Amino acid sequence: MSALAVALVSTLGALTGQGAAADEVTVADGRKTPAIVRALRSANAPRIGRLRQGEVAEMLGSYRGWYRVRLPNGRVGYVAARDTIVVVEPTPDPASDLMVTFVDVENGDAILLKLGDVELLVDAGKSNAWKLGLGDALDAVQGPLETLFITHPHLDHYGGAADVLANLDVARVVTNGERRGPPRDRAAQKTWSYFEDAVSSEGLRVESLPVGTILTPAPGLTLEVLATGDPQGGRFRDTGAGTDINNDSLVLMVDYGGRRLLLTGDVEVAAGKALVDAYCVNRDPATCPKLRADVLKVPHHGSAHFAPALFRAVAPTWAVTSAANRGTALCLPRAESSEALHGLGARLVSTSAEGSGAAVLTISTRGDLRWKLPAKPIFAWQKRTARGPGAKCGAPITYAQGQ
Numbered sequence: 001m002s003a004l005a006v007a008l009v010s011t012l013g014a015l016t017g018q019g020a021a022a023d024e025v026t027v028a029d030g031r032k033t034p035a036i037v038r039a040l041r042s043a044n045a046p047r048i049g050r051l052r053q054g055e056v057a058e059m060l061g062s063y064r065g066w067y068r069v070r071l072p073n074g075r076v077g078y079v080a081a082r083d084t085i086v087v088v089e090p091t092p093d094p095a096s097d098l099m100v101t102f103v104d105v106e107n108g109d110a111i112l113l114k115l116g117d118v119e120l121l122v123d124a125g126k127s128n129a130w131k132l133g134l135g136d137a138l139d140a141v142q143g144p145l146e147t148l149f150i151t152h153p154h155l156d157h158y159g160g161a162a163d164v165l166a167n168l169d170v171a172r173v174v175t176n177g178e179r180r181g182p183p184r185d186r187a188a189q190k191t192w193s194y195f196e197d198a199v200s201s202e203g204l205r206v207e208s209l210p211v212g213t214i215l216t217p218a219p220g221l222t223l224e225v226l227a228t229g230d231p232q233g234g235r236f237r238d239t240g241a242g243t244d245i246n247n248d249s250l251v252l253m254v255d256y257g258g259r260r261l262l263l264t265g266d267v268e269v270a271a272g273k274a275l276v277d278a279y280c281v282n283r284d285p286a287t288c289p290k291l292r293a294d295v296l297k298v299p300h301h302g303s304a305h306f307a308p309a310l311f312r313a314v315a316p317t318w319a320v321t322s323a324a325n326r327g328t329a330l331c332l333p334r335a336e337s338s339e340a341l342h343g344l345g346a347r348l349v350s351t352s353a354e355g356s357g358a359a360v361l362t363i364s365t366r367g368d369l370r371w372k373l374p375a376k377p378i379f380a381w382q383k384r385t386a387r388g389p390g391a392k393c394g395a396p397i398t399y400a401q402g403q
């Protein structure tokens with residue numbers, strides 16, 4: 001088949017395979033009372049239902065001053081155009097929309113970026129991540145997984161990588177350049193060796209990329225390395241404390257459709273401040289075009305160890321936390337992080353919901369953002385009441401997803 005014929009077929013496929021998404025009708029902004037739905041196009045016709053604030057009805061037709069609609073309960077009738085507004089849903093296009101799935105891997109990170117048949121996975125959760133939902137999320141991968149990124153060598157970020165390597169054709173593995181094992185810590189040597197063995201058994205090697213590297217894995221999609229570690233232990237010299245390892249996380253700015261998504265791994269206070277120092281004009285978070293992003297992957301599962309200046313510099317519209325559901329001893333996300341972000345006007349999303357907590361963001365080439373949010377609310381925990389065994393999380397604050 002010629003290239004032209006292929007182009008025609010794929011265009012037709014896009015037109016016929018998907019169809020245009022239906023327009024929807026909702027109650028006009030500022031209107032306090034529901035819109036009345038009537039059996040006929042007349043203000044005197046019998047009422048058959050009501051369309052309340054926040055509800056949407058499928059639009060079936062438009063007539064002078066009236067819309068024919070199907071209500072959520074299936075009834076069909078007419079609403080006055082002056083009481084309502086029409087919402088035009090953009091048609092999703094999997095070939096050109098960037099889809100970002102924040103997989104629910106409980107306490108850990110696993111973020112799948114998919115644009116057409118190009119897929120990138122940023123972190124792979126703990127060793128049980130595959131069963132928790134990573135395996136299902138990766139069913140979407142077509143052809144090879146172009147790059148597996150591991151932001152830092154902690155098990156809640158690389159534990160599931162061996163399963164990813166065993167089950168998928170992975171083309172490239174990029175880490176922050178750091179490893180685990182003696183002399184810095186003996187405990188993680190086994191699991192890290194297992195990861196490295198899995199990489200080499202696929203004929204791959206572990207790569208790291210210097211700060212400033214810009215990747216273009218698909219047309220229009222870029223990822224810039226804003227921070228990373230190094231094989232000598234990194235900028236935040238590893239004392240064996242988890243904090244040092246977190247602070248050397250690989251930090252990536254994803255750019256698509258004029259929208260930006262900042263992936264921060266587990267950076268804590270020191271690395272958060274260092275990002276502000278490195279990228280903000282006069283180290284002022286108010287003037288920080290390099291860090292500004294529409295969406296922030298909240299660092300370190302929303303822990304209390306964050307740099308408020310980083311949140312101000314990013315000034316996100318959306319803040320997504322990847323954490324376990326309620327009832328774990330880690331008490332994440334913590335109220336300090338969620339409140340700081342909410343206070344800056346960010347809309348909160350968290351995989352910490354009960355049940356499936358995957359959150360899916362779609363970014364169109366025009367920069368439209370659409371979310372499929374977890375159904376259950378976010379529980380942001382107050383400070384733990386005590387340390388050690390028997391420690392309990394303080395009372396939770398709850399937020400609705402996306403508010």
Ligand SMILES: [Zn+2]
Pocket residue numbers: 108109154156157266300301
């Ligand atoms: Zn982590």
